Amino acid sequence: MIMFNESKQESNTPFNVRRLSRYFVGEVTGVDLSQPLDPSCVAALSNALAEHEVLVFPDQNLSREDLMRFGRYFGELTVHPFAENDEQVPELIVFDNQEGNPPVLTDHWHSDETYRECPPLGTMLYSKVVPEIGGDTCFSSMTAAYDLLSDRMQQFLSGLEAVHDFATFKYLFPNTDEGRRQLRSCEERFPPMNHPVVRVHPVTGKKALFVNPHYTRFIKDMEDRESRALLDTLFRATSVLEYQYRHHWKPNTVVFWDNRSVQHAAVHDYYPQRRFMERVTIKGDRPFSTEPAAKAEELRKFKVAQYDHNDERRSVRQFERDTETAQAS
Numbered sequence: 001m002i003m004f005n006e007s008k009q010e011s012n013t014p015f016n017v018r019r020l021s022r023y024f025v026g027e028v029t030g031v032d033l034s035q036p037l038d039p040s041c042v043a044a045l046s047n048a049l050a051e052h053e054v055l056v057f058p059d060q061n062l063s064r065e066d067l068m069r070f071g072r073y074f075g076e077l078t079v080h081p082f083a084e085n086d087e088q089v090p091e092l093i094v095f096d097n098q099e100g101n102p103p104v105l106t107d108h109w110h111s112d113e114t115y116r117e118c119p120p121l122g123t124m125l126y127s128k129v130v131p132e133i134g135g136d137t138c139f140s141s142m143t144a145a146y147d148l149l150s151d152r153m154q155q156f157l158s159g160l161e162a163v164h165d166f167a168t169f170k171y172l173f174p175n176t177d178e179g180r181r182q183l184r185s186c187e188e189r190f191p192p193m194n195h196p197v198v199r200v201h202p203v204t205g206k207k208a209l210f211v212n213p214h215y216t217r218f219i220k221d222m223e224d225r226e227s228r229a230l231l232d233t234l235f236r237a238t239s240v241l242e243y244q245y246r247h248h249w250k251p252n253t254v255v256f257w258d259n260r261s262v263q264h265a266a267v268h269d270y271y272p273q274r275r276f277m278e279r280v281t282i283k284g285d286r287p288f289s290t291e292p293a294a295k296a297e298e299l300r301k302f303k304v305a306q307y308d309h310n311d312e313r314r315s316v317r318q319f320e321r322d323t324e325t326a327q328a329s
């Protein structure tokens, strides 16, 4: 176990990890990512990622081929369906934000691409040019957020599923025949997807909250007002300061985050200064829970019409309640 605020040589590993925050984040030194890595080093880094959730590699001088090779050690690289991918190498996303090209849509708390059936295992971001002021990336540990919920709340969340979709990207499709055709094609490729509200990490077995305000729409089978209230509460977990780490970028740094256990948000405070980053994304597994899915009848009283102040069926609903009560007694 790595103690925080302490530099330590991991046993049988050729690198050092220094914990940067109370609950997560390790700074890794002693490894040159521009060189091929042997399998034991990759395995140790994979374990370090699972344990620390975010790994920071300072002072790396990488070509795009080096970054992609490093990414492929951990799995297949995926192509983001809605980002401006490099023309020659679609697995590489280039963020070259500067005057005339402001950053978009990354300043919200989220896990990457959770509208997919198998959201990414992790994402690597490599800094090439950073603004003199601003442009930080914030992270929040969803493992810490889950661990520090009350036992009662953890029990309540057990077995709940949430529906995720890519609606936040729909603005990218113009209202033309071609735009609508492309949107329909994406909707077929990425239909609304159920994921457990609490997922289990496949390496550590730890539980983490897995809902985010960017892609999570509602709790499956739950009445809308309950679903909204619950999601609002869970979304606010990212704002607890103790669960956060804010990364201030220097050039030539790789940050590799575990998309299974953290959320992140980019701070858009640097425009029109230049911020030039490269990103690769590693394919993940389907999120799973150790608990059976909650039954629909536990979450919604189907005999009762949905609550609405102007609903003319309220009297009918009261009649159904009275009938149920009479039958039960």
Ligand SMILES: [Fe+2]
Pocket (backbone or CB within 6 Å): 106, 110, 111, 112, 264
């Ligand atoms: Fe992201």
